[in-house]
Amino acid sequence: MTEKNNISRRRFIFGSALSFAGLVSGFISSNKALAELIITENGNNKIMSFAPSIWVEITKENEVIVTVARSELGQGVRTSFSMILADELDADWDLVRVRNAEGDSKYGNQSTGGSTSIRTFWQPLRTAGAQAKKMLITAASLIWGISEANCYAEKSFVYEKNGSRKLSYGELIDKALTLPVPPTNSVTLKKSSEFKLIGKTKWNFDEPDIVTGKAKYGSDYRVQGMKYAVILRCPYISGSLQSYDDTNAKKVKGVLGVYQMSEGIAVVAENSWAALEGRNALKAVWRQNSNFSSEDIRKAFTDKIGTLPNLPANTSKFIEGVYEVPFLAHTTMEPMSAFAHFKDGNCEVWTGTQNPQTARSNVASALGISQSNVTVNVMLSGGGFGRRHDNDYVVMAAKISKLSGYPILFFYTKEDDIKNDNFRPASMHAFKVGITSSGYPSGWIQKVISQGDVSPNNPNYDVPNITNQTASERFGIRTGPWRSVDYTQNIFVNESLIDELAHLAGKDPYQYRYDLTKDGRLKNVLKLVAEKSNWGSQLPKGWGRGIAAFVGYGAYIAHVVEVSISDTGKLKIQKVYAVVDPGFAINPGNIKNQIMGAAIDAFSTALNTEITVKNGEIQQSGFHNFRWLTMEDVPEFDIDIIHTSETPSGMGEVGFPSVTPALCNAIFDATGIRIRRLPIAHTSLVSEVEKKSQISNNVEFEAVPTPFESSFKVSIKLKRWNQPKLDVSIVDILGKKLIKTLIEFDGIRYIGEFSFPTIAAGTYYVLFSDGIDSYSFPIMKK
Amino acid sequence: MILNINNKNYDIDVDPDMPLLWVLRDVLGLTGTKYGCGIGFCKSCTVLIDGNAEQSCLIPVRFIGTKKITTIEGLSNDGSHPLQKAWVEVGVSQCGYCQPGQIMTAAALLKKKPKPTIEDINEEMSGNVCRCGTYNKIRDAIILASKE
Numbered sequence: 001m002t003e004k005n006n007i008s009r010r011r012f013i014f015g016s017a018l019s020f021a022g023l024v025s026g027f028i029s030s031n032k033a034l035a036e037l038i039i040t041e042n043g044n045n046k047i048m049s050f051a052p053s054i055w056v057e058i059t060k061e062n063e064v065i066v067t068v069a070r071s072e073l074g075q076g077v078r079t080s081f082s083m084i085l086a087d088e089l090d091a092d093w094d095l096v097r098v099r100n101a102e103g104d105s106k107y108g109n110q111s112t113g114g115s116t117s118i119r120t121f122w123q124p125l126r127t128a129g130a131q132a133k134k135m136l137i138t139a140a141s142l143i144w145g146i147s148e149a150n151c152y153a154e155k156s157f158v159y160e161k162n163g164s165r166k167l168s169y170g171e172l173i174d175k176a177l178t179l180p181v182p183p184t185n186s187v188t189l190k191k192s193s194e195f196k197l198i199g200k201t202k203w204n205f206d207e208p209d210i211v212t213g214k215a216k217y218g219s220d221y222r223v224q225g226m227k228y229a230v231i232l233r234c235p236y237i238s239g240s241l242q243s244y245d246d247t248n249a250k251k252v253k254g255v256l257g258v259y260q261m262s263e264g265i266a267v268v269a270e271n272s273w274a275a276l277e278g279r280n281a282l283k284a285v286w287r288q289n290s291n292f293s294s295e296d297i298r299k300a301f302t303d304k305i306g307t308l309p310n311l312p313a314n315t316s317k318f319i320e321g322v323y324e325v326p327f328l329a330h331t332t333m334e335p336m337s338a339f340a341h342f343k344d345g346n347c348e349v350w351t352g353t354q355n356p357q358t359a360r361s362n363v364a365s366a367l368g369i370s371q372s373n374v375t376v377n378v379m380l381s382g383g384g385f386g387r388r389h390d391n392d393y394v395v396m397a398a399k400i401s402k403l404s405g406y407p408i409l410f411f412y413t414k415e416d417d418i419k420n421d422n423f424r425p426a427s428m429h430a431f432k433v434g435i436t437s438s439g440y441p442s443g444w445i446q447k448v449i450s451q452g453d454v455s456p457n458n459p460n461y462d463v464p465n466i467t468n469q470t471a472s473e474r475f476g477i478r479t480g481p482w483r484s485v486d487y488t489q490n491i492f493v494n495e496s497l498i499d500e501l502a503h504l505a506g507k508d509p510y511q512y513r514y515d516l517t518k519d520g521r522l523k524n525v526l527k528l529v530a531e532k533s534n535w536g537s538q539l540p541k542g543w544g545r546g547i548a549a550f551v552g553y554g555a556y557i558a559h560v561v562e563v564s565i566s567d568t569g570k571l572k573i574q575k576v577y578a579v580v581d582p583g584f585a586i587n588p589g590n591i592k593n594q595i596m597g598a599a600i601d602a603f604s605t606a607l608n609t610e611i612t613v614k615n616g617e618i619q620q621s622g623f624h625n626f627r628w629l630t631m632e633d634v635p636e637f638d639i640d641i642i643h644t645s646e647t648p649s650g651m652g653e654v655g656f657p658s659v660t661p662a663l664c665n666a667i668f669d670a671t672g673i674r675i676r677r678l679p680i681a682h683t684s685l686v687s688e689v690e691k692k693s694q695i696s697n698n699v700e701f702e703a704v705p706t707p708f709e710s711s712f713k714v715s716i717k718l719k720r721w722n723q724p725k726l727d728v729s730i731v732d733i734l735g736k737k738l739i740k741t742l743i744e745f746d747g748i749r750y751i752g753e754f755s756f757p758t759i760a761a762g763t764y765y766v767l768f769s770d771g772i773d774s775y776s777f778p779i780m781k782k
Numbered sequence: 783m784i785l786n787i788n789n790k791n792y793d794i795d796v797d798p799d800m801p802l803l804w805v806l807r808d809v810l811g812l813t814g815t816k817y818g819c820g821i822g823f824c825k826s827c828t829v830l831i832d833g834n835a836e837q838s839c840l841i842p843v844r845f846i847g848t849k850k851i852t853t854i855e856g857l858s859n860d861g862s863h864p865l866q867k868a869w870v871e872v873g874v875s876q877c878g879y880c881q882p883g884q885i886m887t888a889a890a891l892l893k894k895k896p897k898p899t900i901e902d903i904n905e906e907m908s909g910n911v912c913r914c915g916t917y918n919k920i921r922d923a924i925i926l927a928s929k930e
C-alpha cells in the first residue's frame with residue numbers, strides 16, 4: 001500500500017468494519033469477543049480482526065480501530081475518545097484509526113450535546129482499552145508459557161519482561177479470540193501518572209485529511225447515479241402553500257422532477273446548480289398567517305414585565321432595569337445537508353448529525369418503515385453548535401429520495417439555513433437587585449420573558465433571597481439548543497448584574513466576586529485570572545477591563561477581557577485572559593482551541609449579530625447580515641488550564657458564557673456605558689461628554705433615516721472645506737469600513753443619501769474629514 | 783469545454799453559467815472545495831485561478847477558458863505544501879470545513895508575499911470566515927509556513 005493510501009485509510013473508516021474487508025463472511029461470536037472473518041482461497045476462514053467490545057477492534061495488520069459514538073463537530077471528540085481508549089490499551093498512536101458509529105441503540109445515547117461526551121465515555125472507553133489489553137497480555141503469556149506478570153504492553157506490542165520475545169497485537173488476536181472477555185469491573189485502570197497520551201496535546205486527528213481536501217463532510221458524499229435536491233420553503237414564519245407553477249422549473253436543463261411535500265416544494269436535478277436554477281424558476285403563492293415584526297415581540301415581552309416584588313427590608317440601595325438578548329442563528333459553516341437513498345423498503349443515510357439515533361427514528365417514521373430498515377452513517381459536520389440535533393434535513397433527504405426514486409443529496413443554501421433555523425431564543429430579563437449597608441447582596445429578583453423557552457439561572461455566588469419568575473408570549477418562532485444554551489443569556493445577565501452591584505457598593509468587581517463565593521474551584525479561577533491579567537494595574541487611556549466567571553458542564557472558567565474605545569466610540573477587543581479548570585485535562589491543546597473558538601463566537605454574537613423579524617419574515621440571509629468576526633478583529637488570547645485530578649469535563653460550551661459579560665463589563669469600565677441590550681451595536685459607545693465635544697464650531701451634521709428602508713439622508717455643513725464632493729465612509733463599531741461614498745456640495749452643505757440594505761440593524765459611524773480634522777458621527781440603523 | 787484543474791485536463795459538458803464551485807463538487811467530484819454561502823461572503827470556496835485566490839461560487843465556468851485552476855486537492859501531491867504542514871504542526875482546525883478555503887487564500891498570499899507581515903495576513907485573510915474561530919491559529923500557521 002502506498003503511503004498516501006495508508007493515510008486515507010488511517011484517517012477515514014466509515015461504516016462498519018465489514019465494509020472494507022472484501023470477501024467477508026461475517027462476524028463470529030467467541031466468548032462475546034467478535035472476530036471478522038474472510039474466506040481464504042482454500043475455503044478456510046481466516047481471522048482478520050478481533051473486537052473484544054463494540055468500542056475497539058484490533059486487526060491482523062496491528063491496527064487499532066476505535067469506534068466513536070459521538071459526533072465530530074469540531075470539538076475534537078474523534079481525537080479525545082481515541083486517546084482515552086488507546087492510552088489504556090497501550091496502543092501505538094500511529095496505528096490508531098477512528099470509525100464513526102452508525103446510529104444504533106447498542107451504543108447508548110448518541111446525542112452529542114450538553115458537553116456530555118467526555119463525561120459519559122471517559123470510564124467506558126478506558127475500561128474497553130484495559131479489557132482488550134488484558135486479553136492480549138493473557139494471550140501472549142499462554143503462547144510463551146510464562147506468567148502474565150512477566151509480560152507488559154507498549155505501543156501495540158506485548159513484551160516479555162525478562163527476555164527478548166515480543167508479539168504485536170495483530171499477531172495475538174487469534175489466541176485472544178479464544179479467551180473470555182474479562183468483566184468490566186475486573187480490569188485495573190491506569191493511575192493518571194501512568195498516562196502516555198491522555199493529558200498531552202494531540203491535534204485534530206483528521207487534520208491531515210482536512211488540509212488536503214480529503215476529509216468528507218455530509219455534503220461531500222458522492223455515489224454513482226446520485227442526484228441533488230433543494231427545497232423552496234414558505235418565506236413566512238407562519239404560512240402555507242396556496243398554489244405553485246413548476247412549468248418553467250421543469251424546463252431548466254438538468255431538472256429531473258419537482259415534488260410538493262409538507263415542508264415545501266422540492267426540486268431534484270442532475271447537480272446542485274440545476275436544482276437551484278430550477279428552484280428560482282418556480283412560481284409559488286404563499287398564504288401568510290401572521291405579519292408581526294421584532295418590535296412587536298419587544299413590546300409584548302415588555303408588557304409582561306408587570307411589577308416585580310419588593311426586595312428585603314435590609315436593602316440599602318438597589319437597581320432595577322431590563323436586559324435583552326436577541327434570537328441567534330447557528331449558521332454553521334457547512335449548511336445543513338444529507339444524503340439518503342430509499343430503495344426496496346430500506347433507507348441508507350450519510351450525513352453530519354448530532355443525533356444519528358433520532359435521525360434514524362425520524363426517517364423511519366417519515367417513510368413508514370421500521371427503524372431496522374434505516375442505516376444512518378455519521379460523517380464529519382462542518383460545525384454543529386446545537387443545530388444538528390434537529391434532523392429535519394435528514395428527513396427531507398429521505399422523503400425526496402422516496403418521492404423521486406433517486407439517491408439524493410439534499411442541501412439547504414445558506415439563506416435557507418438561516419431562515420429555517422431553530423434559533424437561540426430571545427429573552428427579556430427584568431431585574432431588581434439590591435445591597436445591604438455592607439455592600440453585599442440583599443436580594444435578587446429576576447423575571448425572564450421569552451417564548452416560553454428560557455428560564456433564569458441563579459448566580460454562581462452566595463446571593464440571598466433569590467426570586468426567579470418567568471412569563472411567556474409565543475410568536476411561533478422556532479427555537480432550539482444553541483452552544484451553551486440558556487447560559488448564553490443568563491450568564492450575560494447574572495455576571496453583568498454582579499458587576500452592577502459591585503459598582504453600586506463601590507467595590508472592586510473581582511474582589512466582590514471572590515468574596516461572594518465559598519467554592520474553592522471558583523475562587524481559584526477568579527484569583528488566577530486576576531493575577532494573569534494584572535488586575536488593578538493602570539491601563540492606557542480609553543481602555544477598560546472586565547471580569548466574569550462561569551460554572552457549568554463540570555468545569556470552572558473565568559475571563560478577563562480588555563478593550564479600548566476610541567474618542568469616536570469605536571471598540572477594539574484587545575486581549576482575553578482565560579483560566580479554566582476542566583477537571584482532568586485530557587487534550588490541553590484542544591481545550592485551548594475550544595476556549596478560543598467559543599470566545600470568538602461570543603464576541604461575534606455580542607457585537608453584531610441578531611435575527612430579526614419584519615412583517616412575518618426572518619430578515620437575515622447570509623454571512624453579510626449575520627456577521628462573524630474575521631481575522632483582523634480577533635484579540636490576542638492568554639489561556640491557562642489548571643490541571644486537577646477531578647473528573648474530566650466537556651469543553652465545547654464552557655468557553656462561551658462568561659465572555660459576553662466580561663466584554664460588556666470592560667466596556668463599562670472604559671466608558672461608563674452599561675450594555676443591557678445585545679447586540680452591543682444597538683448602543684452608541686460615544687459617551688455623552690464626547691458627543692458634545694464633537695459638535696464643534698466647524699461642523700454641523702445631520703443624518704435622517706428616509707421612510708424607505710435602510711437608507712439615510714445626510715447633510716454636512718463644514719466651515720473649512722468646499723470641494724465639489726466629500727468622501728464619506730460608513731464603518732461599524734469595530735471601525736470596519738462597510739460603505740464608501742461621495743456626497744455633493746450644493747453651495748451651502750454636502751448633501752447625499754446612502755443605503756445599506758444588506759447590513760444588520762445597529763450603530764454605525766459616518767466618517768469624513770474637513771482636511772484638518774476627522775469627524776465621526778453615530779447613526780442608528782433600525 | 784476543457785478545464786485545466788490541478789494540471790490535468792477535464793473535458794466537461796455543463797451549463798456554461800454554472801459556477802465553478804458546482805462543477806468541481808458535483809460534476810468532477812472534487813469535494814475539497816467547500817460551499818459555505820454561494821454568494822461571495824465566506825470564501826470557503828476559494829481556489830487558485832492562475833495563482834490568484836478566487837471565490838469559485840461566483841465564477842461561471844465559461845469565464846475560465848484556458849486559465850489554470852488549483853484546488854486544495856492539487857495544492858501538493860501529498861500534503862507537503864508548507865501551509866499544509868504548518869496547519870498540521872500548529873493544530874489549526876476545529877470542524878475544518880472552512881480550512882481548504884483558508885489555505886488556498888493563504889497560498890495566494892504567500893506566492894505574492896513570501897514573508898508577509900501580520901497586517902498583510904490580516905488584510906488578505908479578512909474575508910475568510912471561520913465559524914469555529916480558529917483565526918489566531920491560522921495566522922500562526924501562515925507565519926510558520928512563511929519561515930520555511
Ligand code: FES
Nearest residue numbers: 819820822825839
Ligand atoms: S461559498 Fe463562495 S464565498 Fe461563500
Ligand code: FES
Nearest residue numbers: 877878912913914
Ligand atoms: S474550523 Fe470550523 S469553520 Fe473553520
